[in-house]
Amino acid sequence: xxTISATVTIEDPIGFHARPAGQIVKLVKDxxxxxxxxxxxxxxxxxxxxxxxxxxxxxxxxxxxxxxDTEDEAKAQEIIASIQHFLKG
Amino acid sequence: MLTSGAVLTGLGVGLSAIxxxxxxVKPHQPLPIPAKHSGDQPGEVAxxxxxxxxxxxxxxxxxKKAGETSAEIFEALxxxxxxxxxxxxxxxxxDSGWDAPTAFVNAVETFAELLSGDPTFEExxxxxxxLAKRVAADIHGISLGLNLPEEGRxxxxxxxxxPADTAQFTKxxxxxxxxxxxxxSHTAIICRSKSIPAVVSCSMAAELVDGVQVLVDPxxxxxxxxxxxxxxxxxxxxxxxxxxxxxxxRANIGSLEDAIAASTTAAEGVGLFRTELLxxxxxxxxxxEKQIASYTxxxxxxxxxxxxxxxxxAGSDKPVPFLDMPKEENPALGVRGxxxxxxxxxxxxxxxxxxxxxxxxxxxxxxxxxxMIALATEAIQFAELARKAGKFKVGIMVETPSIIYEIPNLxxxxxFISVGTNDLSQYLxxxxxxxxxxxxxxxxxxxxxxxxLSEIAKECEAVSIYSGVCGESASDPAFAVVLAGMxxxxxxxxxxxxxxxxxxxxxxxxxxxxxxxMAVLAAKTSDEAKSIALAKLSLLAG
Numbered sequence: 001x002x003t004i005s006a007t008v009t010i011e012d013p014i015g016f017h018a019r020p021a022g023q024i025v026k027l028v029k030d031x032x033x034x035x036x037x038x039x040x041x042x043x044x045x046x047x048x049x050x051x052x053x054x055x056x057x058x059x060x061x062x063x064x065x066x067x068x069d070t071e072d073e074a075k076a077q078e079i080i081a082s083i084q085h086f087l088k089g
Numbered sequence: 090m091l092t093s094g095a096v097l098t099g100l101g102v103g104l105s106a107i108x109x110x111x112x113x114v115k116p117h118q119p120l121p122i123p124a125k126h127s128g129d130q131p132g133e134v135a136x137x138x139x140x141x142x143x144x145x146x147x148x149x150x151x152x153k154k155a156g157e158t159s160a161e162i163f164e165a166l167x168x169x170x171x172x173x174x175x176x177x178x179x180x181x182x183x184d185s186g187w188d189a190p191t192a193f194v195n196a197v198e199t200f201a202e203l204l205s206g207d208p209t210f211e212e213x214x215x216x217x218x219x220l221a222k223r224v225a226a227d228i229h230g231i232s233l234g235l236n237l238p239e240e241g242r243x244x245x246x247x248x249x250x251x252p253a254d255t256a257q258f259t260k261x262x263x264x265x266x267x268x269x270x271x272x273x274s275h276t277a278i279i280c281r282s283k284s285i286p287a288v289v290s291c292s293m294a295a296e297l298v299d300g301v302q303v304l305v306d307p308x309x310x311x312x313x314x315x316x317x318x319x320x321x322x323x324x325x326x327x328x329x330x331x332x333x334x335x336x337x338x339r340a341n342i343g344s345l346e347d348a349i350a351a352s353t354t355a356a357e358g359v360g361l362f363r364t365e366l367l368x369x370x371x372x373x374x375x376x377x378e379k380q381i382a383s384y385t386x387x388x389x390x391x392x393x394x395x396x397x398x399x400x401x402x403a404g405s406d407k408p409v410p411f412l413d414m415p416k417e418e419n420p421a422l423g424v425r426g427x428x429x430x431x432x433x434x435x436x437x438x439x440x441x442x443x444x445x446x447x448x449x450x451x452x453x454x455x456x457x458x459x460x461m462i463a464l465a466t467e468a469i470q471f472a473e474l475a476r477k478a479g480k481f482k483v484g485i486m487v488e489t490p491s492i493i494y495e496i497p498n499l500x501x502x503x504x505f506i507s508v509g510t511n512d513l514s515q516y517l518x519x520x521x522x523x524x525x526x527x528x529x530x531x532x533x534x535x536x537x538x539x540x541x542l543s544e545i546a547k548e549c550e551a552v553s554i555y556s557g558v559c560g561e562s563a564s565d566p567a568f569a570v571v572l573a574g575m576x577x578x579x580x581x582x583x584x585x586x587x588x589x590x591x592x593x594x595x596x597x598x599x600x601x602x603x604x605x606x607m608a609v610l611a612a613k614t615s616d617e618a619k620s621i622a623l624a625k626l627s628l629l630a631g
Binding site: 017018019022025026045046048049050051052054055057 | 164165168169172173174175200203204207210213217
């Protein structure tokens with residue numbers, strides 16, 4: 001299966017906290033896809049786990065890599081756009 | 090099994106009866122210590138999954154009940170609870186031998202450690218750890234909360250209730266019965282202030298079962314199984330015959346909120362301002378500026394009339410975080426109240442000087458008194474400090490039996506005394522006032538307490554010292570009449586009782602109050618004393 005990658009930026013003034021984590025998890029679960037997030041170069045965590053996402057302790061202004069396992073390019077882009085939206089706070 | 094009409098006696102709190110359905114609160118047990126399982130890994134995993142499901146349902150239920158903003162919190166928590174990575178981590182723990190509850194607690198702790206130190210998550214951490222506790226409790230079959238119903242009319246029955254318990258009382262709690270606990274227990278004090286009818290120290294209530302209809306009849310000091318409202322003992326309906334009570338009725342306060350609320354009652358000033366709140370919650374010694382600001386605000390808000398301020402009443406059971414208070418074997422008998430003047434004289438002087446500044450700024454009449462005085466020489470020491478610090482009327486609390494015998498030695502030393510009946514009972518009867526099974530000894534109608542009080546009033550009159558009573562007993566209208574009959578110059582009641590006590594004291598004249606007191610003095614038991622007073626008062630109310 002193909003993996004589509006992108007980079008998102010944490011714009012939320014209080015960082016990557018519980019609320020966006022919850023929103024992303026819900027999106028990931030609804031999509032039924034395997035999606036991973038993390039800092040470029042580090043090992044990524046599964047984006048269906050709010051605790052793992054929160055453990056990234058992402059700070060405002062930081063960039064995170066997103067990987068979506070799917071053949072559906074359009075759908076992947078839609079998900080990435082939503083994730084970016086959630087990280088705006 | 091209790092039959093219909095069965096009467097369970099206890100000590101009543103409040104003036105109105107109420108009926109409702111019994112809701113028994115099970116005592117909560119502590120969670121067991123971490124343990125290994127017996128080798129059934131799939132069994133433990135299944136147990137864990139069931140418990141997660143149960144707690145998840147509980148959270149959904151709470152989310153439904155909560156308002157929109159809180160609902161979001163419960164939804165977030167539920168999502169965390171259902172976190173697959175968390176379950177995987179817990180299963181790894183089970184594989185390494187831990188039983189399901191321990192495994193889940195350990196797994197949560199792993200994540201909690203990852204999240205700790207980040208201010209964004211500090212608040213969440215406690216919630217997340219609480220989830221682990223809930224799951225573990227569910228597996229062990231332990232109920233953590235009281236799980237009180239939100240709707241309906243329930244009379245909750247339990248051994249006794251802690252502050253954490255009473256904080257969970259819902260609007261469906263219309264009455265309270267405790268098997269243990271006395272009239273000065275936390276439950277009694279909370280029920281009195283929230284106007285929830287209660288019967289405490291009701292040992293037979295142990296036999297009450299869920300669903301039974303009961304009448305809580307505090308005036309009759311009893312609970313009646315399947316009792317009707319018409320079975321309730323009628324509180325004497327005092328009819329005020331004059332606009333002014335025979336002695337002033339003041340209010341007890343402990344905070345600015347109390348002072349504001351008390352000013353909406355007919356209270357004539359404040360008979361007891363407990364100053365501990367300002368200190369017990371603070372980890373550093375509040376500056377004089379801060380103390381002055383707090384006191385000024387409270388003095389300004391208090392009901393019209395004199396304000397009697399009690400200097401700090403703390404002990405090793407109620408420690409002040411910024412004072413060094415070593416643990417004691419018997420805190421009620423240790424270095425507490427004015428005894429702190431030994432190690433912390435400057436702190437008490439600070440308090441008195443702050444009060445003087447607040448007195449000036451507020452323009453109010455301030456009386457100051459020291460708690461836990463056992464010797465006349467201690468009263469002399471306090472009076473010197475207080476008179477040096479400001480223009481106060483100076484007094485002491487009478488709560489130790491020894492000071493009763495020294496009242497003649499207080500002549501010319503203090504302007505007034507105020508009896509704290511809760512502590513006086515505790516020391517007179519050698520009964521811990523919070524001990525769950527000593528309620529009978531702490532009943533204010535005990536003949537020995539009545540005689541001690543009468544002695545105090547008489548001795549004070551002989552040396553021209555103004556005397557008042559500020560304990561819980563002064564919140565009982567009938568008892569307040571007896572106190573006035575003894576010769577006390579004022580009483581101070583909890584805020585919710587000011588109106589009732591005032592009406593009772595406006596319904597008769599001083600000689601009638603004295604007659605009632607003389608009749609009560611002849612009683613040989615507390616029940617008899619109370620019955621005599623109520624019978625006489627009913628006749629007067631006619």
